[in-house]
C-alpha cells in the first residue's frame with residue numbers, strides 16, 4: 363500500500379456505498395480523492411435489498427457491467443402481505459419500463475464498489491480510523507487518523523489536510539455527532555430490527571424468485587430477502603417498547619414468535635434451518651439539522667437514516683453521493699460558488715429524505731387500526747418534520763392533488779390521510795394486470811401518473827431540469843456537474 367499523502371483535494375471518511383460512490387464520481391471527474399475506511403473489507407453490513415435506482419448509479423460509476431454480471435439476485439419487485447392486502451409489486455409496472463433492482467450480500471457489494479473506486483483512481487486506505495477533525499473557523503481542513511496495528515500492535519498516527527470533506531461514516535456520524543452536534547431523532551419509527559439467515563427455504567408461492575417478501579404482523583412486519591449464496595435474510599421490525607415489554611423472553615423467542623405470526627414468512631421457512639446468530643439494530647430514524655456547510659458534505663447514513671421498510675438506505679446513500687460529487691466538481695471548475703452548491707445539496711438531499719419519510723409513514727398508515735400501538739407509533743408528528751416542509755414534500759410527491767388550501771388546521775394528519783389514499787389507489791390500480799395491458803385514454807394517463815408518483819419518491823429527480831433547486835440541477839453532460847437552467 364502506498365503511503366497516505368499529506369494533502370488531498372477531497373477526503374472521504376468511510377467506504378460504504380455513500381463513500382465509495384462519491385469518491386469514484388469525483389475521481390472520474392479528475393479530482394484527487396483519498397478515502398479512509400475503518401474496517402478491512404469485506405466486512406459485514408445489513409441493508410441487502412436495493413431499489414432499481416441502483417442502475418443509473420452503476421451507469422454513472424461505470425460499474426453497470428460488474429453489477430449485472432456479478433451474480434447477485436435480480437429483484438424485479440416485491441410480494442406483500444400487508445394487513446388484509448396481498449399483492450405482487452412489479453417495478454417495471456411502477457416505472458412504466460422493464461427496470462429491476464438487486465438483493466445483495468453487502469460485504470460483497472460494498473467490497474466491489476470500494477475496489478472499483480480504487481480502479482477509478484481513488485486512493486483507498488482500509489484499516490484507518492479518522493480520529494478527529496480540525497477546523498479553520500467553521501471549515502474542516504485537517505483530519506487526524508490512526509493506522510490500526512495488526513495482531514494487537516499499537517497503531518500509527520497521521521494527519522492529512524484537504525480542500526473538501528465528505529463525511530460518509532454511516533451511523534457513526536463523525537461530523538454530526540462529534541462536531542456539529544446536530545443529529546436529531548424523530549418521534550416516529552422507534553423500532554428494533556432482529557434478523558438472521560436461513561438455508562433450505564421454500565420459494566414463495568406467489569411472486570418471482572428474487573422478490574423481497576414483506577409480511578405485516580400485529581406488532582410490526584417481517585422481511586425475507588433471497589440472497590445469491592442460497593440463503594435468505596429474514597428480519598422482524600417491531601416497536602422498541604413492544605420488545606421491552608417482553609422482558610424475560612429471549613430475543614430468539616421473540617424472533618420465532620414473529621415468524622410464526624406471518625403466514626407468508628412461516629411458509630417460506632417451514633423446512634429451513636437458521637445458519638447464523640441473530641443480529642439486532644435499534645432502528646431510530648434521525649436527521650442532522652444541517653447536511654452541508656463550508657467545505658463539507660454529509661452523505662448517506664452520516665446525514666440521515668430511515669426505517670428499512672422501503673429499502674431506501676442505499677438509494678439515499680448513493681443519491682446524496684451523486685449530489686455531493688456534482689456539487690464539489692462544479693465548485694472546483696468555477697461553475698458555482700460554494701454557497702450555491704451547499705444550498706443545492708442541502709435542499710435536494712433533504713427533499714429526497716422527506717419524500718421517503720412521508721411515503722413511509724403513509725405506507726404504515728394503511729394498517730392503522732389493526733394494532734393501535736405499533737401502527738400509531740409510525741405516524742409523523744409536527745415535531746418530526748415541520749408542517750411547511752411536510753406540505754412541500756407532499757405537493758411534489760402527489761402530482762394529481764394540488765389543492766391543499768383547506769389543510770391549514772392539521773397539515774400533518776391531512777397529508778398522511780391523502781398519501782395513504784393515494785397509495786391505496788395506486789396499489790389497486792396496479793393489481794389489475796389485464797387492465798394494465800389494454801390501457802387507453804384516461805386509464806393510460808392514470809398509468810403514467812402512477813409511474814410518476816413512484817419515480818417522484820424513488821427516482822433521481824435532481825437530474826431533472828423541471829425540478830431545479832434555485833435554478834440548479836444535476837447534469838451528466840458532458841460530465842457530472844451542476845448545471846443552471848438557461
Ligand SMILES: Cc1cc2nc3c(=O)[nH]c(=O)nc-3n(C[C@H](O)[C@H](O)[C@H](O)COP(=O)(O)OP(=O)(O)OC[C@H]3O[C@@H](n4cnc5c(N)ncnc54)[C@H](O)[C@@H]3O)c2cc1C
Pocket residue numbers: 375376377378379380381398399400401407408409410411412413490491492493530531532533534535536555643645661662663664670673674675676677679
Ligand atoms: C435493520 C436494517 C435493515 C436495512 N435494510 C436495508 C435494505 O434492505 N435496503 C437498503 O437500501 N438499506 C437498508 N438499510 C439501510 C442501509 O444499511 C444503510 O442506509 C446504508 O448502508 C448506508 O450506507 P452508508 O455508506 O451511508 O453507510 P455505511 O454503509 O454504514 O458505511 C459507513 C462506513 O464508514 C466507516 N467508518 C465509520 N466511522 C469511520 C471513521 N471514523 N473512520 C473511517 N471510516 C469510518 C464504517 O466502517 C463503514 O464502512 C437497513 C438498515 C437497517 C438498520
